[in-house]
Amino acid sequence: MNQLMDMLADRKDEMIAIRRHLHQNPELSFQEKKTAAYIINFYQGKDVEIETNVGNGYGVIVTIKGGKPGKTVALRADFDALPITEETDLPFQSKNEGVMHACGHDAHTAYLLILADCLIQLKDQLHGTIKIIHQHAEETPPGGAKDIVEEGHLNDVDAIFGIHVLPLAPAGTVGYCSGDTFSGRSYFNLKIQARGGHGSSPHKANDAIVAGAHFVTTVQTIVSRRLNPFDTGVVTIGSFDGKGTSNVIKDSVEIDGDIRYFSDQTEAVINKELHRIVNGIEVMFGVNCELKYDVGYPPLYNDPELTAFVANTLAKVKDKDIKKVTEFPKMTPSEDFAYYLEKVPGSFFFIGCTPKGVDEPYFNHHPKFDIDEDAMLVAAKSVGYVVLHYLNGKEG
Template sequence: MKNKLIEMLAERKDEMIEIRRYLHEHPELSFKEEKTAQYIADFYQGKDVEMERNVGNGYGIIVTINGGKSGKKIGLRADFDALPITEETDVAFKSKNDGVMHACGHDAHTAYLLILADCLIQLKDEIPGTIKIIHQHAEEVPPGGAKSIAESGRLDDVDNIFGIHVLPLGEAGVVGYHSGYSFNGRTYFKLKIQGVGGHGSSPHLANDSIVAGAHFVTAVQTIVSRRLNPFDAGVVTVGSFDGKGTFNVIKDSVELEGDIRYADEKIQKVIADEFQRIVKGVEEEFGVKCELTYTADYPPLYNDPKVTEMVAQSLQSIDDKDITEVKEFPKMAPSDDFAYYLEKIPGCYFYIGCTPKGVENPYFNHHPKFDIDEDAILVAAKSVGQVVCSYFGLDQN
């Protein structure tokens, strides 16, 4: 079956690219992907599958492919939301929705999985088990779509789950994997510091919230440099400091927002405890009142070692002109809500190189000029198809 599947995918490469370009032209933001979800649902109309729509807290879709024999059940996931970014690429299929762009590659994820799913549907009588195709909404905006889908009960019978992400860390043809903790967890924070406003000439009659906020910015950076083990990974970023006022007026209050990343739950606890301590210290030292919102968004992403080993061995055994290199990637700082699936289901999230041809310093995901080598879409389809065949023992002679 594997040879049939790989051949079918190769023959439909142009169709994958066509789907990707259509989705790229018509991006929709997280939790607003109504037309994208309809496009996906229309693709499966008339096919011999079970389809559930509006799964989870948005437009999630689960398509179930029942094989010709009973056996294990696996899940394959692709996300389909876009980002609030104004596109700056020069492609002919540039976004038609102002201020919205597929700047993370979710258009490519959806394109490969639609065609892979269709090929698997045609070959389903040879599959000794069940495949659940998960088209997931809202990966980019917490609480995300994965958590609600994982909690919906629709995947409680799934034995293992797989997903991929296109990354410009290698050219098309390079496939990467990492065992264990692979992506960081993420926490959002917002801090309002309430002081006492006043005249710039009389600071003794006021209580300057900007000074307190500036101290906070400096202090929280010491969490990583002085409270974490040097071998532990953590990042504290203050991304917004809203203190704009008038040059001769002491600001009454300021708001800060930021982003915290951590490699595992132990590190998360250290950062959270120190964060709270520093906020209380700012209140005490400067006589201000602090209102803190501290929300853990996505957990660290943990790839099951046994499942990841299976994925690596499967991909390394493939003899295909489009998959040129399979290698271990390092642990990475970004976050992904695929981690919620992996908390409940052993699985593997691996990576597809997509650096555009001839580009030495590609723009990374979430950049307004982010683009991919579209050959990576077929690589994604073949790689996941290979893993599916290995999982069900369909790559044997």
């Protein structure tokens, strides 16, 4: 344990250098060819098994077989970026116009590469096996996790752990949440086809905007009148494409929406009611509707026992870099790590990364998002403590 922590501390600068390289060279989901090649090259010549093109994209899985028998644990970090134009003034800004590591996946990959390399060097002392999952395409459904699970890569795994950097606390803070942690997400596209006409003769037309506006208002009653008040559900209309001119009645409109929920039962209710409202819009306004509804990611549920293990383990370590271990509230972003947790028990926890001297940091997915790079060493040490305690059979 002490040997691993010393090795990680000695390689902090290397984590930062890797993160900055990845930050300068971001790639979108399902297009991460060069990033995957960088990861694969990092492991070349090391005493591990390397699987490439895992899942439905550029996933990489590295298997570290310990010198002693034991359980199998998986660690995951994602490596895709977002279609965002960077607005920071960092000297290592993105070189790819319109693409940015605005969610911290560059930091996730950097910490896990160094942690994995240190564990490889200590493999003869390890009890059990560690699977390092470098996952592509977390940001874009169907994501990379679902296919990795369906291909059977977790069939021999006893537990899985992952982290996400969040600017909810300064570096040195580790957050955990038991049970419901992140919401599930679905999304829809609705096209309403009516009959256009002249603004002076509405009786000769059939206004798609009126039908669409009625849909936007009515769909909010799903949450207010169809869900149990104790269930969490959100329906957001993110786009209403009905631009035209003032004296022309629109022939058609297109609406995009986002849905959040913490249970499959809640999703089923929203799904059913959304379709029923669309059918009613067709009848009420005499329009034709085309609705495309896709389930994105399921709710992320952290195993309570393993989450308590994580929290207790990290609360007991005496490490100058891990300054606070605290409970975080459940949140409504979505994460395809949820697919792993549907397959095997595990815990997805959080690393504070608020930049030093910043009172109101930009949150993940903002074009000015940045991190305190000290958070990467905190991540590496935290996951290192958790995995070694787990494989050694120590209670948290």
